[in-house]
Amino acid sequence: MTGYPLISDHGLIGDLQTSALVTTDGSIDWFCAPRFDSPSIFGALLDHGHGGHLRTRPTAEVFASKQLYFPDTAVLVTRFMSEAGVGELIDFMPVTGAVASDRHRLIRMVRCVRGEMGFAIDVAPRFDYAREQHTTHLTADGAVFEGPRTSMTMHVVREPEDERLAQARADGNGDVHAELSLGAGQTRGLVLETGTAGPIRQVRVSEVLHLFDETVAFWKHWLGLSTYSGRWRETINRSAITLKLMTYAPSGGLVAAPTAGLPEQIGGERNWDYRYTWVRDASFSVYSLLGLGYTEEAAALGRWLKDRVEEQEAGSGSGPLNIMYRVDGSSDLAEEVIEHWEGYKGSSPVRIGNGAAGQLQLDIYGEAIDSIYFADQHGLVMGHQGWLKMCALLDWVSAEWDQPEEGIWETRGGRQDFTYGRLMNWVALDRGIRLATSHGRPAPLDRWRAERDAIYNQIMERGWSPARKAFRQHYGTDVLDASLLRMSAVGFITPTDPMWLSTLQAMDGELVSDSLVYRYDPEASPDGLRGSEGTFSLCTFAYVDSLARAGQLDKARVTFEKMLTYANHLGLYSEEIALTGEQIGNFPQAFTHLALIDAAITLNRQLDAKPSTAGSPAPAIPAPQPAAQEARAAEA
Template structure:
């Protein structure tokens, strides 16, 4: 089997309409254009032999690599250290505007900072997941790869006297080359999508100007953060990562920029996450507002409102789809790429997402809660917005008491999931509050009646007397870490004995060395073979729950331990395997959202109790 880098051995760059992954050995092995959910141009991450790549690294000899982000930016620097010299590849994508475009630029600057170095360049695109043929045209200033539906142009960043520095050639349709540099010299390439030329001369000064513009954008954007807590650098990186996964033309946030990265190496839990979940978008509003990014929160709120409006126009208020494409369309037909082997042999490789049509009742609570939080930050809905909210709440009031697939998108059949009921309670509760606080009209008496019925049903059927804990669904005693949000949304108080007993039960069953599983699939079959790792979102939610319950020593140690599982750039995938390896789609928005929420909650509680965490108290948290 070909070599695959670890999932964590990547950095992310992007232009707010699409993104690329760059490995620590200088390889772009995942890049889709013109959007996150478009077919791939480079996909070696899912098939090293047939997926396509864009690699720049030392041409010969052993080398050591280091990777970092240029401070406060999404500009990625990969450093190569050899006996002959030190070189760098600086990768970035100039930020696009708020208008969707087919043309995107990926700039790769190559420089020698000490000694001398010859870089090997290998450009091997494979359009449409390797299903579209193309022709290659090479000139002295670059190359064009042209297929029936897709085209890419690569411009050489060069100086007039480069004949002795760089050489290129075509081999089996791919472009290969070498760049020989001495200390202080810089060259590079700019890949441009959506165009079949013309290739043009591009000078180093022009590329340097694009670099400075890109850094200026990210530094300026980050200055909008209001977070000044204990983990500022960590949260800044999470905020930049979330921004990189935002589609600027609509404000939609993808769950991850990747598809089919496995939750278990060699397993079948391989899903396409390049879409916008109502749940993720809703959670994003809390996190972004918590850091002061009101424009992004407002854009997500508008995206959610548009989805509600569309559903109201179609069928009177619901049900919503659980996920959409970044442009708001809902065709997410799932198919399998039979010709790709998958990451480290993890097949099937799925694109599209068949879970899009599942019924997941929790999304209504998350959407309404985010609108309520936005309202408290001055982003109140107008009259038409309120009418749509009323229609949505009327649907929830009439449909909450039915089996569903649940938050984890299980494929083992519908159940009466406690978390889904919990979030229906949240939806109705937030609607009632909005009506009261703004004097808005609506069938509040009905909403109150149904809200109270949901509450009573959860207490009667969602509580397991034998486990002394709230359970995953009414037909099982299995625990579910989604319920860590019960005190966060106000359904129970953090000190309620029923909640503390639930938290203790989760400690016993779902927590291992501070890492948290979603649930036990062996005890609660989810319709899929194999197992999975601990879920990073749930670990950060666990921190928030511990902090709220006053278990601050344990909360802080858990948080600090979890920070050690980040990759070298501070990025997180979906899950962590037993070995500590990051698995699942990468980076995952949900994880970075939960990290921000946990840090803010922990900061708040530590400020209230400043003695916690001092000498002699943290050890007790272990």
């Protein structure tokens, strides 16, 4: 369908409570406020004709556009080149504090840097996924867009000597249209302020330039806190900034992606809302952030996880933890379909909310407790009450691990005995035992050890496929699953064990396509959904990590370098890569950028190893203590 940019033709800006997507030709086609998971204000990304947008582009019939981030920041610059001159849009959101707010500012500076350039401006909000009507009040200094529940004020950035907003008018839909002509060196623009119905005020260029300087300074300072000094530093920095942009500062929660409804297959039904915090993603992010030296962000995520553990409010059959929550920790994620939107390039249904929230996914307990253990190793130690709650969680795991579940990929084809879920329950109990023994904390260690060992034996007996000579997706199939790439990373099996090397070889033959990795084969393992999907970018980076740990450094590096070519022009990744190389799925995806950081850290460490040890895998975690040592530590 015409009118839709590629998913990858976007940059991301944000203020640490919400964010917006900006296309390479100057349109903001996705913006929700006041939070990531709030109803949309601009939603043309999911319905080009009815979703709403903020568009600024040259009036020239022919122009080219380029896009870049102002170095080491989240300030986005879109440049236009025409025969008459060169112009720029500079989009950013001044950083909001850690206190939740309904008021957010989105600033668009419009600048002519060479020659002359005319710009056409269209402001077309569609509140609440275009379900809420609004009225528009237009003045010489801006406009107020006001609906029954939502409001937004637009302030025009101009100088006293300027003419009034040239040719500005409001049409029958309440949209504002204007034209602006600038000469070299002139800067004007717009300030959109959500959560307020005025008053409209005059905004000077000097004011937005000051906000620009403050925003640039914030991001440069934040990035300067990184301790990463290895290869691929620019790539790692961009992934770190992207993760920060997807973090909700008031709670520390990290959204899986700032978008909803972007398809895993164009025209298909695999269109999910990712604007929530998954326990799994939050857990993995603790590793990545601590790996870069961001202890404050890791601690905030740790507190978010701790709060969820301490609440222990069971969802619909999901156990003590839900698999995902809203960014503030609430659990109301009822799924609905926006029937009046056609979806990205006709990909319907457009889903808001997420019906998978009540699924039983046993792996989340291992990921959560593993992140607590990892944070503990970096000095972020859990207090007494937190320990009691975690013990209750581990008691539940020790009693409930041996049952079918929906699995990590949130399939809707029924519960199975997924190997990955069992693996992460082994991790949960193993890390609980380590924490108890290292700190001398009270715990039913005999029971935890017995269940941990039972899981280990079951995986080795039932999770291994003699026919495939590989670990399998679940006990009732011989299908391979890329989630099991984490088996060596969590210390369940050594990276050079023959069983593991055989598994890697089997995955390479079935799941890997010129370095890109599929999650699994949907035809061989029905997941309850129609259609197909692309390769999963996080799985590709997990494959790099596994290869590096196994000492296959040349292959790991080539795979990693190839994967970097699939990033968009700004270094951002969506969830998947289609057969054509096009990015598909929600964008940008936190899990992909987390996996990129982890793979880069592991690969860089291995490449830096001395030649005599370059082929040896780096240990994922400290070696387990013998039982006698554990017992002595527990008695200390």
